[in-house]
Amino acid sequence: MFHILIADPISDEGLDVLYKAKDVSITKETDLKSEELEKRIPEFDALLVRSQTKVTRNIIERAENLNIIGRAGVGVDNIDLDAATENGIIVVNAPNGNTNSAAEHTMAMMMTLSRKIPQAHSALKNRKWERSKYVGVEVKNKTLGIIGLGRIGTEVAYRAKGQRMNVIAYDPFLTEEKADKMGITYGEFEDVLSEADYISVHTPLMKETRHMIGADAFRQMKDGVHIVNCARGGIIEEDALYDAIVSGKVAGAAIDVLEEEPFQDHKLLELPQVVATPHLGASTVEAQENVAIDVCHDVLSHLNGDQVKNP
Ligand code: NAD
Numbered sequence: 001m002f003h004i005l006i007a008d009p010i011s012d013e014g015l016d017v018l019y020k021a022k023d024v025s026i027t028k029e030t031d032l033k034s035e036e037l038e039k040r041i042p043e044f045d046a047l048l049v050r051s052q053t054k055v056t057r058n059i060i061e062r063a064e065n066l067n068i069i070g071r072a073g074v075g076v077d078n079i080d081l082d083a084a085t086e087n088g089i090i091v092v093n094a095p096n097g098n099t100n101s102a103a104e105h106t107m108a109m110m111m112t113l114s115r116k117i118p119q120a121h122s123a124l125k126n127r128k129w130e131r132s133k134y135v136g137v138e139v140k141n142k143t144l145g146i147i148g149l150g151r152i153g154t155e156v157a158y159r160a161k162g163q164r165m166n167v168i169a170y171d172p173f174l175t176e177e178k179a180d181k182m183g184i185t186y187g188e189f190e191d192v193l194s195e196a197d198y199i200s201v202h203t204p205l206m207k208e209t210r211h212m213i214g215a216d217a218f219r220q221m222k223d224g225v226h227i228v229n230c231a232r233g234g235i236i237e238e239d240a241l242y243d244a245i246v247s248g249k250v251a252g253a254a255i256d257v258l259e260e261e262p263f264q265d266h267k268l269l270e271l272p273q274v275v276a277t278p279h280l281g282a283s284t285v286e287a288q289e290n291v292a293i294d295v296c297h298d299v300l301s302h303l304n305g306d307q308v309k310n311p
C-alpha cells in the first residue's frame with residue numbers, strides 16, 4: 001500500500017487518477033503548518049503540493065519513506081531540490097498544463113494596467129463617475145520586452161503580436177533565427193530594458209534570476225515603462241520597483257506574485273499605479289485539471305516503478 005499526502009488543494013479530476021488506482025491510500029490535509037508536516041511526513045511515500053506548501057530541508061530530512069514529491073504546476077522554487085536529491089527523492093512537476101492560463105492572465109494584467117480598469121471599477125462601485133481620471137494608453141505599436149521566452153513567454157509573445165505590439169525578447173536559449181521565425185526581435189538583457197514600453201518577466205525563480213530587475217535595471221528603462229510580473233515574486237526587487245514607481249520612472253505595474261506569499265502587508269499594494277492579483281495566473285478550471293491529472297499520473301507511475309514524464 002502506498003500512502004500519498006495531498007498537502008495543497010488539488011483538482012478532483014487529478015485526484016480521481018489516484019482514487020482509481022489499486023493499493024493507494026490518500027490523505028488530504030491542506031492546512032498543515034510546517035511543524036505539523038514535519039511530524040506527519042514519515043508516514044508517506046508520496047507528497048503532492050502546489051506553491052503554498054514549502055517543502056523545506058527539515059521536512060525532507062524527516063521523510064524517511066518518501067519516494068516522490070509531485071508539484072501540481074511549473075515552479076519548483078517552493079521545494080528544496082538539493083535536499084530532495086541528497087535524500088534520493090524524485091521531484092516531478094506539471095510544466096505544460098497551465099501555460100495557456102498563465103499567458104492569458106499576463107495579457108489580462110497588461111491590458112487592465114493600461115486601461116486602469118481595477119481603479120475605475122472600484123471608483124464606480126463606490127458610486128464615483130470619474131471618466132477623466134482614468135485615461136489609459138493603447139498597447140498597439142508599443143514594444144513589449146519579454147524576459148524569459150519559454151513556454152509562457154512564447155505564448156505571451158504571440159498574443160502581443162495579435163495586439164499589434166512589437167516584441168523584443170531576451171532568453172539565454174533564444175537565437176536570432178528563432179526570433180526571426182517568430183516575427184519578434186532578438187535582444188540582449190540590456191536591449192530589452194532600454195527599448196521596451198512594457199516589460200514582462202517569465203523566467204523561473206533561481207539564484208541567477210533573483211532580483212535580476214533591480215535599481216540598476218530600472219535606471220536603464222524608458223521613462224513611463226509598464227512592468228508586468230506573472231512569474232515569481234523575487235525576480236523583480238520589490239523595494240526598487242516601489243522606488244521606481246514613486247519617482248515616476250515606472251508608470252505602473254501589474255503583479256500576480258510577491259516575494260512573500262501569502263502577503264502580510266505590502267507597501268507596493270498601497271500605490272494606485274499598482275494592479276495586483278493573489279497568484280491567480282494558473283487559477284482556471286482548465287489549468288488546475290490539467291496540472292493535477294499530469295502530476296498524479298507521474299506520481300502513480302513512479303510508485304509503480306514506471307518512468308515519469310516530468311522529472
Ligand atoms: P519555462 O521553463 O518554459 O521558461 C522559462 C524561460 O526562462 C526559459 O526559456 C529559460 O531559458 C529562461 N531563463 C532562464 N534564466 C533566464 C535568465 N537569467 N534570463 C532570461 N531568461 C531566462 O517556464 P514557464 O512555464 O514559461 O514558466 C515561467 C515562469 O512562470 C516560472 O517562474 C513559473 O513558475 C511561473 N508561473 C507562474 C504562474 C502563476 O500562477 N503566476 C503560472 C505558471 C507559471
Ligand code: MLT
Pocket residue numbers: 050051072073074075076098279281282283
Ligand atoms: C506555477 O508555477 O505553476 C504557478 O505558480 C501556479 C500555481 O501553482 O499556482
